[in-house]
Amino acid sequence: MKAYLISIGDELLSGQTVNTNAAYIGERLFQNQVEVLKTAVIGDNEESILAEFSDAINSADLIIVTGGLGPTHDDVTRKSVVKFFDSELILNNDVLMDITDLFTRRGREVTPSNKDQAFVPKICETIRNYSGTAPGYWILKDKKIFVVVPGVPHEMKEMMENFVMPRISNILGDEHRKSHTTNLLTTGIPESFLFEKLGSIEDLVKGGKMAFLPSQFGVKLRITSTGETEEEAKDKLIEIEQQIRSIAGRYIYGKNDETLESVIARLLIDRGLTVSVAESCTGGLISSRLTNVSGSSDYFQRGFITYSNGAKVELLHIDEDMINKYGAVSLDVARLMADGVRAVSGTDIGLAATGIMGPTGATQDKPVGLVYIGICDDKICTARKFKFGEDRLLNKDRTAQAALEMLRRNLLGIPYEE
Numbered sequence: 001m002k003a004y005l006i007s008i009g010d011e012l013l014s015g016q017t018v019n020t021n022a023a024y025i026g027e028r029l030f031q032n033q034v035e036v037l038k039t040a041v042i043g044d045n046e047e048s049i050l051a052e053f054s055d056a057i058n059s060a061d062l063i064i065v066t067g068g069l070g071p072t073h074d075d076v077t078r079k080s081v082v083k084f085f086d087s088e089l090i091l092n093n094d095v096l097m098d099i100t101d102l103f104t105r106r107g108r109e110v111t112p113s114n115k116d117q118a119f120v121p122k123i124c125e126t127i128r129n130y131s132g133t134a135p136g137y138w139i140l141k142d143k144k145i146f147v148v149v150p151g152v153p154h155e156m157k158e159m160m161e162n163f164v165m166p167r168i169s170n171i172l173g174d175e176h177r178k179s180h181t182t183n184l185l186t187t188g189i190p191e192s193f194l195f196e197k198l199g200s201i202e203d204l205v206k207g208g209k210m211a212f213l214p215s216q217f218g219v220k221l222r223i224t225s226t227g228e229t230e231e232e233a234k235d236k237l238i239e240i241e242q243q244i245r246s247i248a249g250r251y252i253y254g255k256n257d258e259t260l261e262s263v264i265a266r267l268l269i270d271r272g273l274t275v276s277v278a279e280s281c282t283g284g285l286i287s288s289r290l291t292n293v294s295g296s297s298d299y300f301q302r303g304f305i306t307y308s309n310g311a312k313v314e315l316l317h318i319d320e321d322m323i324n325k326y327g328a329v330s331l332d333v334a335r336l337m338a339d340g341v342r343a344v345s346g347t348d349i350g351l352a353a354t355g356i357m358g359p360t361g362a363t364q365d366k367p368v369g370l371v372y373i374g375i376c377d378d379k380i381c382t383a384r385k386f387k388f389g390e391d392r393l394l395n396k397d398r399t400a401q402a403a404l405e406m407l408r409r410n411l412l413g414i415p416y417e418e
Contacts (some may be wrong), residue, residue, distance in 0.1 A: 001172060003029050004025050006040040008067035008077050009151055021066045021156055028165055029278050030222075033179045034062065044068055048078040057144055062168070067151030069134035071113035079150060081137060082121050089119040095135045096329035102133065109338045124148075127163045131155055138167070140321065145171070149179050178227045180233045184244060185258060186251040186404050187218030188322050188416075194219050197248055205240055216397045217260075218251075250414050251307035253405065260404045261289045268299035275407065276302040278316055278337040280328065281355040281371065283307065284359040285400040302345040306337065317339030329354050334383040338374030349410065350376045352383075353403050357392045369395055375410055384416070 005025055011017040022039045027294050030037055037060055042048045046309055049068075056063040068077030082089060096118035103110045120126050122157060127136030127147075132155040139146040145168075149159045160277040186194060191214040195201075201210050208225040223240055227233035254263045268275060277287045277300075287303030290296060306312045309328055313320050318336045334354050342350025355371030362368045374383035384406065388398045409416070 001034045001168075002060045003034050003036045003046060003061055003062040003064065004056035004220060005036060005152070006049075006056060006063065007039070007041045008049060008065065009041075010043045010074070012067070013043050022152060024153070024157065025064055025066070025160065028160060029062075029168075031055070031164065031181055032169060033167065034168065034172075034183075043072045044076050045077050046080050046083070049077065050084055050369045053080065053084045054168065057141075057146065062145045063147065063162070065146075065148045066156055069117070069136075069150045071111070071117055071133065077148060078121070080366060081124075081139075081146075085121065085123045085139065085141065085146075087121045087123040090122045092120045093120055094128065095120060095126055095183065098128060098130065098135070099133050099184075102131075127159045127288060129155055129159065131158060136163070138163070166406070178228070178230055178233050179224060180230075180237045181222065181224045182237055182241065183256050184221040184223065184241065184252050185218060185260075186221065186248065187260065187401055189219070189248070189251045190214075191219050194221075194248060194251070198244065204243060207237060208240060210240075216304045216394050217401045218253075241351075250409075250417075253408055259289075259377070260401065260408065262293050263363055264290070264408050264411070265293040265296060265299065267408065269295070271411065273349060273411070274299050274301050274347040275349040275351060276300075276304075276341045276347040277403075278304045278306050278312075278341035278350070278352040280305075280307055280337070280353060281313070281357050281398050282353050282399050282403070285396055286351065286353060286403050289400055289404060301347045302341070302343055304344075312337065312340075327366070329356055329366055329370060329372060331383045334372035334374035335376070335381055336374070338376040338383070339381050341377055342376050349407065350374075350375060351403055353399050354394070355386075355399055356390075357395045357399075358390055359392060369394070371399045371402070373399070374407050377404050377410065380410075 005022050005023050007011055007019050012019050024369055042052050068075045099114055099118055100110055117133050120135060124137035124139045129135050132150060132152055134150045136149040136159045147164055149156045171410050191212050192304050211222040213220040225233050225236035227236055253260050280284050284305050290300050304315050306315055309323050312318045319342050323333055334352055337352030338350040352374040356362055356366055358367050358368030369388035371386040372383050386402050388395045
């Protein structure tokens with residue numbers, strides 16, 4: 001099965017909104033062995049939409065359209081669908097009920113423009129929207145599947161997971177199950193270093209495929225295996241994964257949809273340990289990520305944003321002379337921050353970060369991207385030096401990721417390679 005993705009919205013073309021929908025849908029289709037031929041982004045213009053619909057249906061088996069289903073004048077997708085399929089709008093009472101219930105729960109009156117969204121193309125099977133007002137459309141025409149879902153990400157995801165992907169899986173039947181994919185999530189090693197470490201990729205995957213997908217958080221290894229049967233494909237995938245782990249296992253923190261913070265949460269809970277954090281350069285990002293996980297109150301006790309030197313002295317009880325001697329951005333102060341936050345909070349582990357995020361604040365000896373991360377428990381109290389890039393926001397992400405990875409390694413007893 002070949003797919004064609006169309007994202008509609010002037011805000012996507014102008015860059016005001018990042019097109020995360022296409023990335024999400026593309027990933028979900030890939031996981032189900034559906035090949036995406038093209039991803040197109042077009043504005044809220046009927047003529048452009050119709051032309052793209054025509055190109056898509058002539059080249060793909062599955063067309064998925066997102067966006068342009070709202071209640072305002074510039075939402076023209078529904079009108080374009082009706083025109084393209086030479087259909088008409090009819091009232092769908094189930095959709096009207098969904099809209100009415102939604103507004104009732106929110107204590108609001110249903111507006112005429114929202115009631116109008118209950119009119120759907122006659123040709124479609126509606127996809128119910130339980131968290132918004134615009135329904136989706138499922139259309140089968142000349143053995144082609146044409147799907148339209150809202151552009152609001154959480155509404156789109158709900159429809160994809162609960163309606164669209166199950167339908168596609170059923171249509172594909174057993175054929176796609178002879179191929180299996182998994183993602184190994186690594187951090188703390190650059191893409192080129194990981195590539196060199198793994199050696200010959202062809203020998204490693206044995207007829208399968210591997211893709212290196214880097215980001216500021218690490219490198220995702222997407223591995224796909226195929227076989228004559230589902231069992232054979234699964235066995236091959238397990239074998240490939242085991243070989244990769246034997247080579248680069250210390251850098252692998254999880255699989256597929258896991259996050260570093262969710263992995264750490266399990267480790268802390270399993271061990272009955274607590275952690276506190278002192279942050280300077282990250283401004284609370286490390287604490288935010290640790291508390292992204294439900295139940296984080298079981299292990300996360302306290303977080304301090306000690307941005308100024310005075311805050312480090314007052315809240316973490318660091319000797320001011322030490323800051324004056326070594327500087328706030330230093331190995332010694334990072335270690336003292338971790339030790340201080342652990343002592344003040346009474347936790348098993350203290351984690352700290354201090355650095356220069358840029359673009360200002362650098363000196364000849366301490367450039368932008370210089371970061372020190374400290375960690376202390378009842379056995380060790382240490383800190384490590386990191387050098388990141390020039391971009392302030394990327395540096396914050398990288399620092400938080402490095403701090404969490406340092407915590408993971410501490411919990412598992414995994415040393416760093418020198």
